[in-house]
Amino acid sequence: GAVVSQHPSRVICKSGTSVKIECRSLDFQATTMFWYRQFPKQSLMLMATSNEGSKATYEQGVEKDKFLINHASLTLSTLTVTSAHPEDSSFYICSARGVRDRYYGYTFGSGTRLTVV
């Protein structure tokens, strides 16, 4: 139980285009979803927190207009990287929090490796 599916796992896009990453909780309702970014050989940095039906809360220094987050349902959150540039190349990971988290903690997706050329 408590599976989070993240797609795509890898994406290569041209500079200036937009890329959408999906995060789905498959067997539970996610009251809150989190988006992280990880650069090579570094830790995970929280980008934003999203609650179903409300606007995302972004961490300091994260551009809201570049990283659009939509949490339209209790099982789906999307991250859209708009007008991507090579410096946006990174590993993006989502996480979901549901009622089970008090027993098992948060569940993470498998990540998306974005390369902007």
Next chain:
Amino acid sequence: GIQVEQSPPDLILQEGANSTLRCNFSDSVNNLQWFHQNPWGQLINLFYIPSGTKQNGRLSATTVATERYSLLYISSSQTTDSGVYFCAVALRGGSNYKLTFGKGTLLTVNP
């Protein structure tokens, strides 16, 4: 925000050896998790352990919440244990219960 410090940053072991990884945190927490990140980037949830002790096979973890630290024990290490181990915590009473990660311990187990 809450500070999370992990030690050691790097650890090299021979197969079969035991090891202890430490996580110190700066404030009261209501969530603490240990993860293993495999070479493909997947975060494997090892333990949810805001307090107490848990064991799962060769791995065990202890969190002493009053002293603000947690330990991850790996016994009889195997080459497949190699990777980065992260500790992550959520601040008690914090908004949205967001997890803050430490910088990780890079474990290399040699055959």
